[in-house]
Amino acid sequence: MLADRIEGKWIDAFAAVFTLCKVAPGESVAILSETQSRALNVHIAELALLRLGARPFHVVVPTPPQDAPVPVRSTGASAALTGQDAAIAALAASGLVVDLTVEGLLHAPELPRIIAGGARMLMISNEHPDALERLLPQPRDKDRVREAVSRIRVATEMTVTSAAGTDLKVAMKGASTVGVWGWCDRPGSVAHWPAGLVVSFPAAHSVNGTLVLDAGDINLTFKRYLERPVRLTIVDDYVTAIEGEGTDAELTRRYLAAWGDKEAYAVAHVGFGMNAGARYEALTMYDQRETNGTEVRAYSGNFLFSTGANEFAGRFTKGHFDIPVRGCTIALDGEPVVVDGELIEALR
Numbered sequence: 402m403l404a405d406r407i408e409g410k411w412i413d414a415f416a417a418v419f420t421l422c423k424v425a426p427g428e429s430v431a432i433l434s435e436t437q438s439r440a441l442n443v444h445i446a447e448l449a450l451l452r453l454g455a456r457p458f459h460v461v462v463p464t465p466p467q468d469a470p471v472p473v474r475s476t477g478a479s480a481a482l483t484g485q486d487a488a489i490a491a492l493a494a495s496g497l498v499v500d501l502t503v504e505g506l507l508h509a510p511e512l513p514r515i516i517a518g519g520a521r522m523l524m525i526s527n528e529h530p531d532a533l534e535r536l537l538p539q540p541r542d543k544d545r546v547r548e549a550v551s552r553i554r555v556a557t558e559m560t561v562t563s564a565a566g567t568d569l570k571v572a573m574k575g576a577s578t579v580g581v582w583g584w585c586d587r588p589g590s591v592a593h594w595p596a597g598l599v600v601s602f603p604a605a606h607s608v609n610g611t612l613v614l615d616a617g618d619i620n621l622t623f624k625r626y627l628e629r630p631v632r633l634t635i636v637d638d639y640v641t642a643i644e645g646e647g648t649d650a651e652l653t654r655r656y657l658a659a660w661g662d663k664e665a666y667a668v669a670h671v672g673f674g675m676n677a678g679a680r681y682e683a684l685t686m687y688d689q690r691e692t693n694g695t696e697v698r699a700y701s702g703n704f705l706f707s708t709g710a711n712e713f714a715g716r717f718t719k720g721h722f723d724i725p726v727r728g729c730t731i732a733l734d735g736e737p738v739v740v741d742g743e744l745i746e747a748l749r
Contacts, residue, residue, distance in 0.1 A: 405441050407448070411530040414537055415449035418594055421538060421584035422497060422523055426454030431495040431520075433488075435481040437464040438501050439527055446499050446525070458495075460488050464503065469719050471659045474622050475693055476721045477507035477524075478710065485511075493518050497585075500524040507593060508710065519588035526593055526695040529687060536595035536678055536696055538583025546580035546675055549599045549738065549748055553578045556733035559601070559671065561704055563729045564741075565630065566613040571671055573733075575604030577713045597676025597699045600707075605714040608638045608668045612706060614649075614724060621694040621723040623652060624684060640666040640708065657708070657720065665720030669707040673731055673739050674699040675748065681727070697725055701749075702742040704729040 424430060430450050434443045443459075450457040465480045467473075479502040482489055492498050492515045500506050505524045506515070516522055525533070553559070559571040583596030614620075614631040627649045634642035643654050657665050676699035683696045698705055709721035731739040738745055 405530075407441065407445055408530070411445050411534055412449050412452065414530070414534045415445050416452050417537055418523070418584055419449055419453055419455075421540075421586065422521060422592075423586045424450065424453050424455050424497060428455045428496040429494070430455045430457045430497045430499060431460050431492045432457055432499045432501065433460045433492060434501040435462050435464045435479075435503060437503055442525060442530060443501050445530060446501065450499075460491055462488055470661070471656060473504070473719055473721075474624075475504070475723060476709070476719060477505045478509050478719070479504035479506055480509070482506070482509065482511040489514055493520055495520055497521045497523065501527075503527050505593065507591070508712070512591070516589045516591065521585040521588065522591040523585050524591070524593040526595060527693040528595065528695060529691040532683065532687070532692065532696055533594065536676065538594060538596055539678075542582040542597055542675070545748055546582045546597065546599060549673075549675060550578055550580040552733055552738060553599060553601055558734055560732045561612075561671070561729050563613065563615075563726070565615040565728065566632070567611060567726070567729060569608070569610035569612050569635065571601075571603055572607040573601065573603065576601045576607070578602075593695070595676065595679065595695045595699055597679060598672055598674045598705060600670040600672030600705060602670045602711050602713040603638070603668065606637055608635055608671070610635055612726070614726060615728070618724060618726050619684060619694075619697055620649070620653070621697060621725070622656070622721060624689045624692065624694055625649075626684065635668065638668050638714070639663070660718065660720040662718050662720060664716045664718035665709060667708060667711065667714070667716050667718075669709040669711045669721065670705075671707070672705045673744075674701055674703040674705060674725065675744065677701050677749070694723070698723055700725065702739050702744050703727060704731055704739070
């Protein structure tokens with residue numbers, strides 16, 4: 402395996418994002434990692450924070466034992482802090498937490514305790530720094546993402562259709578919607594990098610219809626472009642049928658069944674990508690261990706569909722799919738925000 406050296410340009414990129422997070426000279430900043438974290442990013446984060454005059458310190462915890470029947474990937478719900486009360490206290494006492502755990506703390510149960518006192522949380526996705534360098538957050542992204550969030554929050558229904566056969570309806574009453582533009586500059590705020598997307602976690606009994614994953618769409622748990630269509634029937638939030646021939650349908654059926662858990666079949670969130678710099682084809686450029694696929698979640702105009710845990714609907718499971726779907730038209734109360742995979746002009 403090739404060993405990457407630290408590049409000055411990567412320190413520049415990390416420092417630029419920390420500056421957007423309003424890291425101040427003398428500020429106490431916790432760098433959270435686990436024993437299987439990407440060491441390169443941990444080192445770059447430290448050097449960038451020192452360049453800005455911050456006072457970084459490391460919190461390193463052991464990567465926990467595997468307890469699932471199948472590999473767990475890209476859940477945003479790291480278990481690394483389970484039972485680590487002292488570590489949580491140290492994180493909560495800092496001004497900023499730089500989250501470099503493998504899965505990230507975005508949906509981890511410990512997150513509220515860490516930010517309750519005002520600590521900011523920046524989750525740096527487990528990506529090669531080459532991708533992070535390309536996907537620096539842009540100041541204009543904040544207004545674009547906030548505009549999309551405001552449109553979603555007042556909508557009562559989201560519809561998703563496509564030429565491939567998707568026909569999905571999502572009741573938006575009671576949904577929790579968040580937008581991420583790549584930095585956290587307010588006490589208690591949370592962000593992740595790469596960014597540029599909006600997602601909604603629907604309330605229970607909200608999602609019905611058909612989702613067709615066409616050839617070329619992506620299952621990011623498998624880090625794989627689909628080669629043949631997979632048709633999902635969704636009734637009252639749950640995938641009730643998985644139709645299709647070939648490897649992709651078989652992988653989908655087997656992985657979901659392996660959990661032995663009904664909640665693995667549930668809808669977690671729906672949303673769309675808004676990052677003009679993110680590339681659909683990026684997954685072909687990195688070995689699987691070099692990427693977490695966050696870029697492909699965020700590429701502009703994709704419909705981001707996810708199965709698995711949705712705490713806002715009272716559902717919890719470690720089974721998780723993130724699937725960016727191309728070529729969809731997404732409408733809010735009949736008004737399109739994405740047309741055939743392209744953001745409307747007002748959101749570009």
